[in-house]
Amino acid sequence: MRLLVVxxxxxxxxxxxxxxxxxxxxxSYSAVLKSLAPDAICDIALPADEGANLPDASxxxxxDGVVITGSGLNIWKAEPESMRQVELAREVYKSGTPFFGSCWGLQVATVAAGGSVRANPRGREVGIARDITxxxxxRDHPLYQGKAPIFTSPCVHGDEVEALPDGAIVLAANTVSDVQAVDISxxxxxxxxxxxxxxxxxxELTVILRRYKPTLLSEGFFRDGETVDRYLTDLEALVADKRRTDISWRYGIGPDILDSSRRLKEIENFIEFRVKPVLSERGRA
Structure with a gap:
């Protein structure tokens, strides 16, 4: 199995x-993919870098699959670092290669197919996305086979899909983002x-949130530095010992986050229902 991580x-x-x-x-994303498909070979592409050697459709x-990570960029700014990724996504579509993305990856693929993305007027969703429905x-889509109809997941994003491409199918939503998952042809x-x-x-989420401390304070998620430090210290303690039910209960962090088999179900399903059939077609399964 050959995978390209963008x-x-x-x-x-x-x-x-x-x-x-x-x-x-x-x-990190490559390590997750290899945990689900130990024999996979994961190459990495760096399209945000000027002069990067990027593959065309051929x-x-x-x-056998292409996956786009998250990013700190904002695609609505249409900066060169972003638009190179949009062009690469168009080539992925053209190639017919199974295609998946988280957060920024969804936004890039949306714009590449003719949709648009904006800063979310409802504000940032950070830490845990709740009540994704x-x-x-x-409910009938293979992406969510074996997934509960309502769940939580790690998240960090301030942007959202504004307009979907023609024919796109929304698969999940919550009160912060009307498009929490999508299928685009x-x-x-x-x-x-x-x-x-x-x-x-x-x-990994806790490490990211520690870097986000100034944002968490400036955007009103916490009243003061002491409160956010206490929250991050609690998360680090839960990382060290998942049995700390006093912490998991306090912050509503349950098996959807702590049980990797539940948390990674969408990525596992992408491999199972999109990538593996391609392997079979090519006689490499």
């Missing part, structure tokens, strides 16, 4: 993640995407 971040952002977590976002056909289409390809981050373990 890093959504510019160099400074991915190196900042490596400095605090030990891996760049694309390296080169992408050599992969499957639509009728989502475009130009011969098909994309499954989610606005949240199941690939984030509680440990």
């Amino acid at each position: 890093e959504g971040n510019v160099r400074a952002a991915r190196e900042r993640h490596r400095a605090t977590y030990g891996l760049t976002p694309s390296e 080169g992408l056909e050599s992969y 499957l639509t009728p289409e989502g 475009h130009d011969g390809g098909r994309f499954w995407g989610i606005q949240y981050h199941p690939e984030f373990s509680l440990n």
